Amino acid sequence: MTNPDVFMRNSKVPHLRVNTANDGLVRSDGSFVLYWMTSARRTSYNFGLQRAVEWSRVLGLPLVVLEALRVGYKYASDRFHAFVLQGMASNQQSLSGRGVVYHPYVERAPGEGKGLVMSLANHAAVVITDDYPSFFLPKMIASAARQISVRFELVDSNGLVPMRATQQVFTTAFSFRAWLQKNIATHLKNRPSADPLQDGVLPAKLGLLPPEILSKWPAAPPDLLTGASSALAPLPIDHGVGVVSGMPGGEREGRNVLARFLRDKLSRYDSDRNDPDAHATSGLSPYLHFGHVGAHEVFDVIARAEGFSDANLQARGGKREGFWGLRPPVEAFLEQLITWREVGFNLCFHLPHDYMRYESLPLWAQRTLDEHAADRRAKLYTRQEMEQARTGDAVWNAAQRELVRDGRIHNYLRMLWGKRVLEWTLTPREALDVLIELNDKYALDGRDPNSYSGIFWILGRYDRPWAPVRPVYGSIRYMSSTNTLKKIDMKKYLVKYGR
């Protein structure tokens, strides 16, 4: 047992991004360093992998990368499985011949994977995993921390700003933006390596994992990693939520999506992003959600293409324009990638027990919603009618069909989609429940802090009151399908998703 601080004095992973989940010490007679990849499912711009590589070199031990996929979690379906499995195939390819043991494990039955992490940890000198603030991951980490006896590190690769860099919840984008404008320059200096495995040699690769582990938890076969429906058929997951066509998962594919966005869409992002027919959005959110693409890579690629340097930065006291010193469409995108993405992580990180609860809404919003909770609803739909897009609102039905079929809703219509549900349910709590359920079940970027930002924004989070006071809404911002139709040209969208 050795004091880890001595070893890791020269770590390039910022200390704000590394947390320990237990009091364990490094066991220098372990057989390997274990990186348990959970939310940063990529090989580049990954502080967790980088940290594991550092440990491996410092201790002179081989590196084992475990990427696992359970079947027993809520909403497990062909859709999410295919996306994650394709990501595993990409990682397997990227890591082959790089001197690490990559072990892709896929459960065949609920609970089958239980004990795998523990068994590997028993052979490990130190265990590193990804820090992530939502869905079941915090619970899974806590449960693993109770069992793992060696040093167990959580590494935050989520955003450009470490989650632990903030001390409080930001209740408006404006106040968070002002904080970013004062503080982000420091964090921009500490970016993850584009290829954590590149410089220096890793200690001799382990031939194989211990046989008793391999026999119980074998690596997933290649056909399963294609994510083909036929390969998924035997798994006990929801086959009714199908694979999204034309959007395979994985780091490699995510990089292609990013390149296409830069080439074809970024320059008109500010003017066109609210128009569903203009196809100007990045489409990156599923890749960001599963960690197939890191926010740092997105930023780096844009910064390089736009000639960004620290000298561009100009604090604007929280105002949007001009902070990055870049073209307006680029600023508009960075506002999404950084301000809006990371304010969501900020909230989930600081309110781990409340981020999905009605009570986490601002008080003015709860007050006004509660006052109008008993208002008569002009129309009520059952969950099933909504899920199956059988409402009387053509715009809403189209958005819902996009969600069910393609695993996403266009950014702009997503707001309208949520506002309608508030009108069609008996209470705002019920609305919240329906929105979370539909989004978690069908959206490839669901269960992400940002998905919850979007859903809770519908009910007033990060927003302000608006007049006039209306039934059901109270002073929550109102949006109507009629006005949206007038404002936005979405003929093609309505045809494409019109049944």
Next chain:
DNA sequence: ATCGGCTCGCGCAA
């Protein structure tokens, strides 16, 4: 097409 007012809380200047 564009504008102000609507309404609340926050941060900052005074």
Next chain:
DNA sequence: TGCGCGAAGCCGAT
């Protein structure tokens, strides 16, 4: 204590 300001709105007036 006052003032300006705010993810994407709405409505009515010009």
